[in-house]
Amino acid sequence: xxxxxxxxxxxxxxxxxxxxxxxxxxxxxxxxxxxxxxxxxxxxxxxxxxxxxxxxxxxxxxxxxxxxxxxxxxxxxxxxxxxxxxxxxxxxxxxxxxxxxxxxxxxxxxxxxxxxxxxxxxxxxxxxxxxxxxxxxxxxxxxxxxxxxxxxxxxxxxxxxxxxxxxxxxxxxxxxxxxxxxxxxxxxxxxxxxxxxxxxxxxxxxxxxxxxxxxxxxxxxxxxxxxxxxxxxxxxxxxxxxxxxxxxxxxxxxxxxxxxxxxxxxxxxxxxxxxxxxxxxxxxxxxxxxxxxxxxxxxxxxxxxxxxxxxxxxxxxxxxxxxxxxxxxxxxxxxxxxxxxxxxxxxxxxxxxxxxxxxxxxxxxxxxxxxxxxxxxxxxxxxxxxxxxxxxxxxxxxxxxxxxx
Numbered sequence: 001x002x003x004x005x006x007x008x009x010x011x012x013x014x015x016x017x018x019x020x021x022x023x024x025x026x027x028x029x030x031x032x033x034x035x036x037x038x039x040x041x042x043x044x045x046x047x048x049x050x051x052x053x054x055x056x057x058x059x060x061x062x063x064x065x066x067x068x069x070x071x072x073x074x075x076x077x078x079x080x081x082x083x084x085x086x087x088x089x090x091x092x093x094x095x096x097x098x099x100x101x102x103x104x105x106x107x108x109x110x111x112x113x114x115x116x117x118x119x120x121x122x123x124x125x126x127x128x129x130x131x132x133x134x135x136x137x138x139x140x141x142x143x144x145x146x147x148x149x150x151x152x153x154x155x156x157x158x159x160x161x162x163x164x165x166x167x168x169x170x171x172x173x174x175x176x177x178x179x180x181x182x183x184x185x186x187x188x189x190x191x192x193x194x195x196x197x198x199x200x201x202x203x204x205x206x207x208x209x210x211x212x213x214x215x216x217x218x219x220x221x222x223x224x225x226x227x228x229x230x231x232x233x234x235x236x237x238x239x240x241x242x243x244x245x246x247x248x249x250x251x252x253x254x255x256x257x258x259x260x261x262x263x264x265x266x267x268x269x270x271x272x273x274x275x276x277x278x279x280x281x282x283x284x285x286x287x288x289x290x291x292x293x294x295x296x297x298x299x300x301x302x303x304x305x306x307x308x309x310x311x312x313x314x315x316x317x318x319x320x321x322x323x324x325x326x327x328x329x330x331x332x333x334x335x336x337x338x339x340x341x342x343x344x345x346x347x348x349x350x351x352x353x354x355x356x357x358x359x360x361x362x363x364x365x366x367x368x369x370x371x372x373x374x375x376x377x378x379x380x381x382x383x384x385x386x387x388x389x390x391x392x393x394x395x396x397x398x399x400x401x402x403x404x405x
Contacts (some may be wrong), residue, residue: 002090003201004046040065049216052167052227056136056153059146063125067307072128076101089114093174095161096176115157120401121346122150149228156225165222173200173223253277264344284337335366360403 017023041060048054068074078085089097101117112120114166129143136247156163157171177193177200180186187192199211250272257269257279269276270285279286339362346355367374 002086003198005087005090016317028252030241034145046169047210048169049201049204050172050227051230052149052153052169055228055230056146056150059142060121060150063129063143063146064121067125067128069131072124075124076103076110076117085114093161094172095157115154118150118154119158122154133205143243143259144387145228149226150262152225153227163224166219167227169226172219172222173197176200176218250274260344267344268340279341281340282339284340286334288339332366332369332371335362335369338362354365 044225048057069224079102085099088099092095095113096113098113099117100111102109128149129140129147153164153167157168159170161171162175165175166172170384177197178188179324180189180196181188184192196211200215202210202212202215204210204216213391251302253272254269257267260267261269266282270280272278277288337361341354363376367373
């Protein structure tokens with residue numbers, strides 16, 4: 001029932017671009033607004049559609065990592081490698097598979113089921129947070145909610161895995177596919193079952209009947225355990241008001257460029273990663289470092305109240321990236337392309353101090369690179385008249401000369 005477990009080949013790596021998958025990847029850029037915090041990419045996780053499974057996957061990981069950061073030491077440690085243990089457990093739907101664990105003072109291994117280890121971790125978490133109600137990362141209500149749901153789901157799995165239908169993905173998916181198998185007289189190894197298993201993990205599309213949406217409807221009708229029910233208003237608010245992280249910055253970049261592309265034929269977003277964006281202005285590429293979400297102005301960009309404010313903050317970040325130490329310009333063609341991008345942005349915002357200041361900074365940089373003050377002025381001076389940003393007729397000539405140099 002696990003799609004990922006067979007491909008887990010090793011425990012820790014700083015680069016996951018391999019055929020096999022590490023248990024943890026620490027080579028990815030941090031998404032945290034705190035520069036002292038680093039991202040732990042848990043690549044062993046499955047795709048979950050059920051809210052309770054996702055809630056526990058994130059919540060229990062946060063609890064245990066928070067305890068370790070605060071000085072807690074696990075009472076037992078897994079004897080084999082984590083990838084091997086996950087492969088063995090994921091192939092056992094009866095939950096009877098035992099794994100060897102060891103304590104610091106034991107000479108021989110202690111064998112227990114994976115769910116017994118989960119109970120042990122739950123008891124440790126309860127004792128730990130009873131003496132530290134605020135937890136190492138804040139809201140005690142969230143901690144109590146994770147502990148309560150964790151216990152209810154473990155109890156259901158321990159009684160009978162089928163009791164966890166509707167809250168645990170693999171249990172629900174197995175029961176749902178077995179129902180389909182018996183109805184159509186198929187063998188469990190039939191390729192059609194494998195195809196349907198993949199489709200139950202697809203993201204459901206709004207207002208469209210898909211296999212995944214049917215699976216979710218069936219789960220809701222058969223759920224017997226009280227799990228985690230997300231607040232629809234909080235979900236909608238998180239979509240439009242995300243916290244200032246690289247993920248929210250990347251989303252804001254896409255939305256911003258959609259607005260620009262609607263109004264300009266010569267501007268497009270070529271590529272976008274966690275750390276960099278590449279824009280295409282006419283035939284020239286402009287590469288921009290997205291920087292750290294907080295402290296670089298990008299948190300203001302994500303929370304901007306209106307279009308002009310958003311573009312102003314974005315214009316400042318463009319220039320800081322282009323003129324800063326992260327990616328200093330090496331020739332005038334890059335400066336010219338960035339200037340053109342800012343001019344296209346000015347057509348959206350109209351009079352804008354942010355874009356005017358950005359173009360002024362580019363003008364000074366162009367002069368430092370050898371362009372005459374007269375040519376630089378013609379290239380970057382913006383005459384804000386009315387709604388759109390207009391530039392002097394000599395702009396294209398100066399741009400051509402600059403690119404030619």
